[in-house]
Amino acid sequence: MALIVQKYGGTSVGNPERIRNVAARVKKWHDEGNKIVVVVSAMSGVTDSLIKLAREVSGQPSEREMDVLLATGEQTTIALTAMALHSAGVKATSMTGAQAGIVTDGFHSKAKIQNITPKKVHAHLDAGEVVIVAGFQGQNNDGHITTLGRGGSDLTAIALAAALKADLCQIYTDVDGVYTCDPRIVKGAQKIHEISYDEMLEMASLGSKVMQSRSVEFAKKFGVIFEVRTSMGDQEGTIVKEETKNMEDVVIRGVSVDKNQIKVSVENLPDVPGIAAKLFRQLSDANINVDMIVQNNSRISDKSTDLTFTVSKEDEARATKAIEAFVLEHKVDSAEVRLGQKHEAAKVSVVGVGMRSHSGVAATMFEALAQEKINIQLISTSEIKISVIIDLKDADRAANIIHDKFGLTKK
Amino acid sequence: MALIVQKYGGTSVGNPERIRNVAARVKKWHDEGNKIVVVVSAMSGVTDSLIKLAREVSGQPSEREMDVLLATGEQTTIALTAMALHSAGVKATSMTGAQAGIVTDGFHSKAKIQNITPKKVHAHLDAGEVVIVAGFQGQNNDGHITTLGRGGSDLTAIALAAALKADLCQIYTDVDGVYTCDPRIVKGAQKIHEISYDEMLEMASLGSKVMQSRSVEFAKKFGVIFEVRTSMGDQEGTIVKEETKNMEDVVIRGVSVDKNQIKVSVENLPDVPGIAAKLFRQLSDANINVDMIVQNNSRISDKSTDLTFTVSKEDEARATKAIEAFVLEHKVDSAEVRLGQKHEAAKVSVVGVGMRSHSGVAATMFEALAQEKINIQLISTSEIKISVIIDLKDADRAANIIHDKFGLTKK
Numbered sequence: 001m002a003l004i005v006q007k008y009g010g011t012s013v014g015n016p017e018r019i020r021n022v023a024a025r026v027k028k029w030h031d032e033g034n035k036i037v038v039v040v041s042a043m044s045g046v047t048d049s050l051i052k053l054a055r056e057v058s059g060q061p062s063e064r065e066m067d068v069l070l071a072t073g074e075q076t077t078i079a080l081t082a083m084a085l086h087s088a089g090v091k092a093t094s095m096t097g098a099q100a101g102i103v104t105d106g107f108h109s110k111a112k113i114q115n116i117t118p119k120k121v122h123a124h125l126d127a128g129e130v131v132i133v134a135g136f137q138g139q140n141n142d143g144h145i146t147t148l149g150r151g152g153s154d155l156t157a158i159a160l161a162a163a164l165k166a167d168l169c170q171i172y173t174d175v176d177g178v179y180t181c182d183p184r185i186v187k188g189a190q191k192i193h194e195i196s197y198d199e200m201l202e203m204a205s206l207g208s209k210v211m212q213s214r215s216v217e218f219a220k221k222f223g224v225i226f227e228v229r230t231s232m233g234d235q236e237g238t239i240v241k242e243e244t245k246n247m248e249d250v251v252i253r254g255v256s257v258d259k260n261q262i263k264v265s266v267e268n269l270p271d272v273p274g275i276a277a278k279l280f281r282q283l284s285d286a287n288i289n290v291d292m293i294v295q296n297n298s299r300i301s302d303k304s305t306d307l308t309f310t311v312s313k314e315d316e317a318r319a320t321k322a323i324e325a326f327v328l329e330h331k332v333d334s335a336e337v338r339l340g341q342k343h344e345a346a347k348v349s350v351v352g353v354g355m356r357s358h359s360g361v362a363a364t365m366f367e368a369l370a371q372e373k374i375n376i377q378l379i380s381t382s383e384i385k386i387s388v389i390i391d392l393k394d395a396d397r398a399a400n401i402i403h404d405k406f407g408l409t410k411k
Numbered sequence: 412m413a414l415i416v417q418k419y420g421g422t423s424v425g426n427p428e429r430i431r432n433v434a435a436r437v438k439k440w441h442d443e444g445n446k447i448v449v450v451v452s453a454m455s456g457v458t459d460s461l462i463k464l465a466r467e468v469s470g471q472p473s474e475r476e477m478d479v480l481l482a483t484g485e486q487t488t489i490a491l492t493a494m495a496l497h498s499a500g501v502k503a504t505s506m507t508g509a510q511a512g513i514v515t516d517g518f519h520s521k522a523k524i525q526n527i528t529p530k531k532v533h534a535h536l537d538a539g540e541v542v543i544v545a546g547f548q549g550q551n552n553d554g555h556i557t558t559l560g561r562g563g564s565d566l567t568a569i570a571l572a573a574a575l576k577a578d579l580c581q582i583y584t585d586v587d588g589v590y591t592c593d594p595r596i597v598k599g600a601q602k603i604h605e606i607s608y609d610e611m612l613e614m615a616s617l618g619s620k621v622m623q624s625r626s627v628e629f630a631k632k633f634g635v636i637f638e639v640r641t642s643m644g645d646q647e648g649t650i651v652k653e654e655t656k657n658m659e660d661v662v663i664r665g666v667s668v669d670k671n672q673i674k675v676s677v678e679n680l681p682d683v684p685g686i687a688a689k690l691f692r693q694l695s696d697a698n699i700n701v702d703m704i705v706q707n708n709s710r711i712s713d714k715s716t717d718l719t720f721t722v723s724k725e726d727e728a729r730a731t732k733a734i735e736a737f738v739l740e741h742k743v744d745s746a747e748v749r750l751g752q753k754h755e756a757a758k759v760s761v762v763g764v765g766m767r768s769h770s771g772v773a774a775t776m777f778e779a780l781a782q783e784k785i786n787i788q789l790i791s792t793s794e795i796k797i798s799v800i801i802d803l804k805d806a807d808r809a810a811n812i813i814h815d816k817f818g819l820t821k822k
Contacts, residue, residue: 016467050487056427058494065497068505069490072483076461079480083469086476094479099554120554143510143531 002167007157010044012231023084042073063108074134102138111146116163151212162222176230177238188409196243206256265340346395413578418568421455423642434495453484474519485545513549522557527574562623573633587641588649599820607654617667676751757806
């Protein structure tokens with residue numbers, strides 16, 4: 001008998017029929033003698049409808065009230081899921097985040113979980129009931145309803161698993177695990193059986209959108225082993241856990257492709273200390289996340305320099321505006337400073353803890369790209385990751401050749 | 412400066428535009444220096460959609476989970492109303508029933524309010540904020556979400572007004588007050604300026620569906636003066652309060668018409684003690700509310716009797732079934748017992764505390780009906796009410812002549 005926390009996302013509970021399917025799945029695990037806590041998201045589309053409703057009432061809805069509003073989405077799902085379980089003959093009780101003892105700080109719309117007192121959850125589990133907890137929400141110490149922001153339901157599941165000392169945490173989703181690469185890009189991509197927290201974090205931050213980084217970080221911090229698996233079938237998924245010795249036997253765990261990059265240059269910057277800091281402060285103030293940065297060697301002749309960096313496509317307009325403001329400001333000092341060309345680009349990365357013990361990974365990757373005559377524009381590395389920026393049109397070809405070269409492709 | 416509790420029903424908050432209208436109305440009262448607590452229902456249609464969703468998931472949803480589900484309706488409205496107030500430049504905070512300190516018993520779907528601890532409501536009011544409370548809901552002592560059943564939002568408003576010692580409680584609705592008769596039946600019906608709790612209770616129980624009896628009873632018990640008024644205009648409505656001396660100056664406060672009556676007879680009952688009790692127990696067990704009852708004098712010759720009574724139209728099928736079962740059972744004792752004819756009927760009533768001090772009210776009413784050759788089939792009276800059952804086709808004519816006869820018709 002195990003205590004299992006299962007999380008079902010919005011698509012998995014998207015309509016009454018799917019909720020009944022979830023109930024059938026939960027019943028199967030429960031009938032096997034396990035204690036089950038189910039964490040659910042709002043039904044797909046519900047959160048968007050609520051946001052639309054709010055915008056019809058107010059141009060700039062307060063975050064506190066937005067939390068009160070959005071929390072109804074998950075509350076609806078917990079009640080319906082409990083009803084579906086009752087219909088399937090399973091005893092079940094629903095709980096809002098507050099009722100489940102989830103206490104957060106007071107940062108509405110992006111609250112952090114501070115602690116969980118799962119006394120009532122335990123009591124219901126001990127009574128043989130399935131407990132269904134609303135994901136994404138909690139309450140702060142003053143009793144105000146809070147929400148956890150993007151990926152909040154995953155976080156609820158992992159935090160509950162930690163607080164309940166669960167044996168397993170299953171994240172049910174519409175993909176059946178983490179793959180060595182996006183199967184839409186690389187036909188021979190394979191499901192990864194086990195992946196370390198750090199690898200999963202790199203994959204998440206590189207645009208493999210299975211889970212938000214913060215949930216993985218939380219799991220890592222509290223040592224919660226979790227499994228990403230599909231709610232549409234019975235296949236085993238991908239286990240995410242602390243790195244083990246044998247994980248290093250594989251050189252590369254996966255290849256990640258992010259096609260939402262814009263490469264921007266700011267040219268002829270006066271080469272004086274602090275100028276780059278000023279530029280990036282301006283971008284940061286505009287809430288723009290700058291990813292890879294390269295500064296060209298200063299040209300001794302004219303004491304100027306070029307900065308090239310990437311931003312994500314959705315930030316392009318705001319980034320351009322911020323850079324133009326910066327350029328205008330610095331025209332006074334230097335007539336030459338200018339916004340260079342902008343290009344749509346792709347970031348292709350290899351990730352794996354095996355890199356620590358295997359040399360030549362970067363060389364292998366670059367050779368593969370050279371063979372295919374794909375030009376590398378920027379490079380960035382971490383201990384377990386190498387990323388390159390290339391032309392958007394080369395992205396798929398690059399991913400396939402790298403995936404092949406590291407022996408990841410299914411035979 | 413007064414403390415005012417305002418309640419807005421589902422139609423008044425039925426869409427974003429109407430919610431903004433409510434906000435504008437609240438702002439007006441708030442700007443005049445009043446402390447305002449707003450109680451809102453679910454947006455019209457929302458509760459029905461949620462019930463439909465529940466039925467799609469489960470044939471017989473549990474009442475506890477139904478409460479969790481339905482409570483989201485009002486929670487949605489409080490958030491949207493707070494946002495609309497913010498947009499109008501008014502400080503406002505929303506509160507669920509639980510947050511507002513509304514504690515109920517544990518009878519899910521029809522919970523009774525046990526007590527209200529409005530400390531937090533007071534704190535927000537003292538900070539100059541409008542407080543928006545979700546109607547219809549509370550939590551029990553174990554922290555489970557409960558709902559109050561039909562008319563629950565009115566009850567929330569009146570109970571909050573009592574707990575907060577409010578100066579006034581305004582029930583905003585889609586009618587602009589209580590009328591001397593339904594204006595669709597009697598053209599010259601007039602709005603009643605003041606009405607006593609007891610009169611309002613009689614009107615409510617007689618089918619004048621402005622408010623549920625339980626809310627009026629609660630108001631009476633705690634001496635909460637409230638006003639029924641429209642959310643579509645600025646007219647004053649009807650004040651409901653404890654009886655005052657001058658209320659008796661008016662003989663009749665109003666005429667009530669209920670066209671949903673079915674008159675049924677059970678004939679040739681053996682005239683033995685307890686037989687009527689048996690019949691009505693059987694009806695009561697089938698959850699059928701029997702209204703007026705008349706037993707004919709026993710015929711000495713055959714020691715049998717007839718019982719005639721009314722049930723509401725929606726109970727007709729179930730009542731027939733219950734009576735048929737009763738008849739079948741008693742055929743053994745008496746070959747003659749039988750279900751008599753059923754007729755659609757109307758109940759026309761006059762209500763007024765003035766009856767206590769004015770004699771001849773019944774006579775006047777009966778004479779008026781006699782003049783119009785309307786046959787009275789059953790009569791029932793209370794201290795402040797006289798009801799007659801007549802043919803459905805005579806209902807409107809009867810209401811008009813009685814309304815006229817008692818001088819209620821607008822000149």
